[in-house]
Amino acid sequence: MKNQQSNSRRTFLRNLGASASALSLPLLGYADNQFVQNETSGLYSLLTDPNGEPLGQPGRKLGIALVGLGYYSKNLLAPALQETKNCRLAGIVTGTPAKADEWMKKYNIPKENVYDYKTFDRIADNKDVDVIYVVLPNSMHEEFVVRAAQAGKHVICEKPMAITPKACQNMIDACKKANKQLAIGYRLHYEPFTKEVMRLGQEKVFGPIKFVESSDGFRIGDPTQWRMKKAMAGGGPLMDVGIYAVQGARYVTGEEPVSVTAQFSPKTEPEKFKEVEETMFWQFQFPSGAVSNSTTSYTAGVERLYASCEKGWFELSPAFGYGPLKGRTSKGPIEQPVVNHQAMHMDGVCSDLLAGKQLPDHVTGEEGKRDVTLLQAIYRAAETGKKINLRG
Numbered sequence: 468m469k470n471q472q473s474n475s476r477r478t479f480l481r482n483l484g485a486s487a488s489a490l491s492l493p494l495l496g497y498a499d500n501q502f503v504q505n506e507t508s509g510l511y512s513l514l515t516d517p518n519g520e521p522l523g524q525p526g527r528k529l530g531i532a533l534v535g536l537g538y539y540s541k542n543l544l545a546p547a548l549q550e551t552k553n554c555r556l557a558g559i560v561t562g563t564p565a566k567a568d569e570w571m572k573k574y575n576i577p578k579e580n581v582y583d584y585k586t587f588d589r590i591a592d593n594k595d596v597d598v599i600y601v602v603l604p605n606s607m608h609e610e611f612v613v614r615a616a617q618a619g620k621h622v623i624c625e626k627p628m629a630i631t632p633k634a635c636q637n638m639i640d641a642c643k644k645a646n647k648q649l650a651i652g653y654r655l656h657y658e659p660f661t662k663e664v665m666r667l668g669q670e671k672v673f674g675p676i677k678f679v680e681s682s683d684g685f686r687i688g689d690p691t692q693w694r695m696k697k698a699m700a701g702g703g704p705l706m707d708v709g710i711y712a713v714q715g716a717r718y719v720t721g722e723e724p725v726s727v728t729a730q731f732s733p734k735t736e737p738e739k740f741k742e743v744e745e746t747m748f749w750q751f752q753f754p755s756g757a758v759s760n761s762t763t764s765y766t767a768g769v770e771r772l773y774a775s776c777e778k779g780w781f782e783l784s785p786a787f788g789y790g791p792l793k794g795r796t797s798k799g800p801i802e803q804p805v806v807n808h809q810a811m812h813m814d815g816v817c818s819d820l821l822a823g824k825q826l827p828d829h830v831t832g833e834e835g836k837r838d839v840t841l842l843q844a845i846y847r848a849a850e851t852g853k854k855i856n857l858r859g
């Protein structure tokens with residue numbers, strides 16, 4: 468087994484065409500025997516966490532029920548759940564009967580593990596389901612996370628956690644009251660390239676960070692979708708993908724911003740963007756003196772995280788999508804294994820749940836609330852044209 472894994476690791480390095488100098492940056496301290504390659508996808512996953520603790524618990528996989536079978540559930544989460552070692556697809560919650568039939572057949576889900584939004588609360592009696600994963604439009608997260616906690620299940624909730632900090636707090640309180648854990652869909656916190664730039668920034672490998680550029684945007688299609696409706700989405704690209712840029716600036720500096728300024732761009736397609744912003748910009752100031760500048764957009768693509776430090780620089784581009792992510796530093800390329808983000812995320816969360824450990828703070832509801840609070844402050848800064856103080 469060890470040899471097989473070492474071979475996989477060697478193949479990974481060979482595939483990357485990695486040279487000795489390219490490997491001068493440590494691979495996050497992972498050892499050769501910590502990786503295994505999926506034969507179908509060719510992607511790597513970890514057998515252990517970076518501290519060498521096993522991700523898999525022999526013989527026990529947590530049952531996950533996905534709530535809302537839209538794009539992300541169908542194309543990313545359900546396929547990833549066929550690769551996971553600590554969890555499996557146990558149930559579904561959907562408002563669309565045709566999807567229920569299709570998923571039951573495709574994934575061999577028993578009828579008693581299928582719910583709609585009215586029958587959802589009966590999931591409390593279902594021993595097959597340990598974790599409920601809420602993958603609904605943003606404005607629906609609060610209701611379904613609270614109901615999931617009341618059903619006595621652990622919860623994973625997609626980003627953005629909710630559309631107001633008050634809703635986030637209600638979700639945190641409901642999970643605390645039920646003595647259940649709440650994770651946010653922060654898949655990048657388990658992704659090796661992202662973990663490496665967190666390390667480079669937070670350990671000041673290139674000296675203190677002076678400024679960060681962190682941007683995420685894309686050109687949106689169907690203008691009638693919920694993402695374009697303020698009541699359901701909470702806002703436009705800032706709520707949807709700008710949150711990754713906010714996260715990026717926070718996780719490379721390892722600091723919380725003390726103030727923010729922000730601007731909306733003029734709308735070039737006002738008919739399309741009636742309810743939400745089209746493009747916007749914001750600037751954070753951090754306690755160390757570091758500053759960040761960010762763009763988010765539904766009209767044009769951008770995906771980059773760049774940190775300029777006293778003694779060099781590092782960047783990821785692409786930085787926030789499903790991968791493969793790519794990275795460079797002023798000393799050479801960043802080499803890391805290419806993994807399935809969704810499988811790593813769910814396995815990582817479920818590893819802690821299985822072991823009865825507290826989830827790390829930076830993937831929990833508390834972190835989700837920090838981001839939603841910042842998103843609201845960015846909107847306030849753009850609407851008022853004023854610098855918003857974020858201290859206290």
Ligand code: NDP
Nearest residue numbers: 535536537538539561562563602603604605625626627652
């Ligand atoms: P979709 O619109 O593709 O799917 C949402 C699903 O929610 C629908 O298919 C439907 O499922 C259900 N739903 C219930 N009520 C409504 C309603 N009134 N309007 C629309 N849908 C409804 O969205 P996504 O899958 O792209 O996004 C879902 C969540 O996941 C969002 O919070 C988003 O931000 C997040 N996300 C996270 C990503 C990540 O990388 N972490 C990537 C993509 C999305 P059904 O028919 O089964 O009832």
